[in-house]
């Protein structure tokens with residue numbers, strides 16, 4: 003989600019909730035996996051339908067408070083695990099028929115307001131950015147990687163035009179001065195010539211958050227493993243908040259739902275051989291009403307696909323396509 007803080011807002015608002023419900027139709031019952039439980043916005047709505055059951059995951063241990071209350075209230079209809087969603091295929095589901103698997107990517111309003119996490123450029127204190135179940139912090143990244151490595155993270159994960167300049171300034175400054183959240187914001191500001199519509203630090207903070215939380219491999223393996231456990235007829239629904247996430251989700255669904263030929267001299271294979279049927283060609287975005295009520299939903303895009311059949315080795319293509327991003331993430335080996 004966008005990191006701008008709106009002081010009048012107090013709690014997280016689930017994004018595109020009505021649209022999600024109309025896609026997954028919990029009124030007819032079934033088991034749903036909420037991969038990004040957060041404040042339980044989607045889960046609570048699904049559980050309002052008495053024939054439904056929810057299995058929820060979230061990497062942030064803070065989610066346990068809300069999930070414990072739901073476990074008491076709903077008993078066997080609700081089950082929570084404090085795990086990353088790439089772990090989804092390790093859940094012991096006993097051959098359960100899953101209706102839909104839902105991902106609402108990024109972070110919640112509650113997390114960005116948590117100053118200890120340091121996700122916002124309005125935070126003060128040490129660089130952190132860990133969402134939960136992490137191996138290193140943003141401080142480790144800023145202090146231990148070299149100029150080229152930082153530049154790559156800023157460029158590819160943040161689409162930051164001034165990545166080179168900012169990386170150089172960090173390297174120069176980090177020996178002499180402690181770089182905490184506000185010092186990083188100052189370095190970014192001093193590298194920029196003009197005023198921007200969004201906060202100047204948005205892209206650098208996004209890139210560090212993606213790197214610290216390994217969000218690229220989480221998303222890619224989350225999608226791959228979700229697809230593996232889903233039976234034909236099941237749906238994968240994803241809400242993204244920035245173009246890099248959306249690019250990955252769009253490619254994944256599209257590449258596995260298109261007619262393909264093995265070579266240009268061979269006929270295209272039948273559509274029945276596709277793994278997915280795309281639910282919506284254009285992404286679903288928040289209505290004017292939702293935007294008015296929750297401006298933080300403004301960059302949300304929803305895509306969904308229905309699994310048609312099991313296909314072997316389907317993950318090859320996405321891994322090849324986004325290998326350059328996974329390699330950048332692998333720079334964390336040095337930390």
Ligand SMILES: C[S@@+](CC[C@H](N)C(=O)[O-])C[C@H]1O[C@@H](n2cnc3c(N)ncnc32)[C@H](O)[C@@H]1O
Nearest residue numbers: 016038040041042043044060061062086087220
């Ligand atoms: C936008 S919030 C979800 C809000 C939720 N839909 C609601 O209505 O309350 C995203 C949540 O996903 C969690 N998250 C992000 N990446 C994750 C991952 N790889 N595995 C598990 N949880 C993750 C975050 O900790 C955060 O709580």
